[in-house]
Amino acid sequence: MGTALKKSCSTARYNGDGRLPIEDLYRAFSVLEEAGWVREEIVVSKRERDGVPLEFPIVSFRTIGKGSAVWILSGIHGEEPAGPNALAEGVDYIKKLGQETSVVLIPMCNPLGYMSNWRYLNAKTWTEGCEVHSVGDSGHVLPDLNNPMVPRAPKALSPESGALVKHVLRLAKDYPPVMSIDLHEDDLINEGYVYSQGSRNTIAMKIIDILAAKGVAIKMQGQTRFHERITNGIVSSTGDGSIDELLASERVIVGGKFVGGPHASVAIVVETPARAMSLAKRKDAHLEIIKNLNSFLRMET
Numbered sequence: 302m303g304t305a306l307k308k309s310c311s312t313a314r315y316n317g318d319g320r321l322p323i324e325d326l327y328r329a330f331s332v333l334e335e336a337g338w339v340r341e342e343i344v345v346s347k348r349e350r351d352g353v354p355l356e357f358p359i360v361s362f363r364t365i366g367k368g369s370a371v372w373i374l375s376g377i378h379g380e381e382p383a384g385p386n387a388l389a390e391g392v393d394y395i396k397k398l399g400q401e402t403s404v405v406l407i408p409m410c411n412p413l414g415y416m417s418n419w420r421y422l423n424a425k426t427w428t429e430g431c432e433v434h435s436v437g438d439s440g441h442v443l444p445d446l447n448n449p450m451v452p453r454a455p456k457a458l459s460p461e462s463g464a465l466v467k468h469v470l471r472l473a474k475d476y477p478p479v480m481s482i483d484l485h486e487d488d489l490i491n492e493g494y495v496y497s498q499g500s501r502n503t504i505a506m507k508i509i510d511i512l513a514a515k516g517v518a519i520k521m522q523g524q525t526r527f528h529e530r531i532t533n534g535i536v537s538s539t540g541d542g543s544i545d546e547l548l549a550s551e552r553v554i555v556g557g558k559f560v561g562g563p564h565a566s567v568a569i570v571v572e573t574p575a576r577a578m579s580l581a582k583r584k585d586a587h588l589e590i591i592k593n594l595n596s597f598l599r600m601e602t
């Protein structure tokens with residue numbers, strides 16, 4: 302999550318933190334397709350930067366078996382590589398999870414951002430007050446916080462966010478999320494925390510334990526840098542317009558009409574403190590969460 306990062310995008314590939322090259326990520330996830338999972342290109346993310354055309358597909362994978370599903374997302378923000386790298390390393394755990402339950406995996410939601418260590422699709426630099434677009438923006442289908450009869454945003458803020466929201470709403474019908482986990486980071490914080498929306502906090506509490514056991518400092522009480530209240534390492538607030546709010550939503554607005562939303566029993570967002578730890582350690586912490594997804598499922602059902 303988060304919005305305020307003074308950096309700029311570039312056509313140069315960023316690997317200053319030891320992240321895997323983007324092609325290695327695509328290769329790692331192709332194991333799932335070989336195991337019979339359905340691979341679908343949600344949209345090709347395209348931008349021209351400094352006269353250089355760049356394009357990479359945003360890809361989702363799902364088990365053939367439909368039904369109540371675990372949803373796993375990562376890479377919404379390009380400067381947060383721990384999740385996508387952990388998913389690539391732990392892809393066999395995901396594959397095994399798919400033998401027990403239905404799974405939807407969208408492991409790298411913002412490939413152009415990952416490649417260049419940059420978050421926003423519409424702005425090369427960030428300055429105070431400028432409007433910036435995230436791949437996960439879902440406001441165009443989420444009810445307005447003041448007037449819930451209309452959507453929070455008149456239209457999708459980018460082709461990527463429009464396609465991602467459409468994909469999520471379509472797949473949620475056949476793969477209703479029993480739990481969704483979105484792996485994020487924040488490079489402006491020294492202590493991590495977890496967002497949890499939905500009816501149960503037990504999984505969020507378990508994730509806090511896992512992160513702490515892997516050496517991640519946790520902000521147990523206080524506020525996030527967006528002034529959200531943290532209790533025991535968990536933020537329960539919503540209304541941020543993210544894809545995670547969408548996944549938790551009971552109702553959404555599509556084409557001017559209310560329709561059923563994905564309504565995940567629990568929608569979790571993990572935030573590891575990228576300023577405080579090396580990528581290798583953050584990746585290990587995310588990997589430990591991935592290894593435990595099975596046990597979360599037993600807690601939830």
Ligand SMILES: [Zn+2]
Pocket residue numbers: 302303377378381485486487
């Ligand atoms: Zn993030």
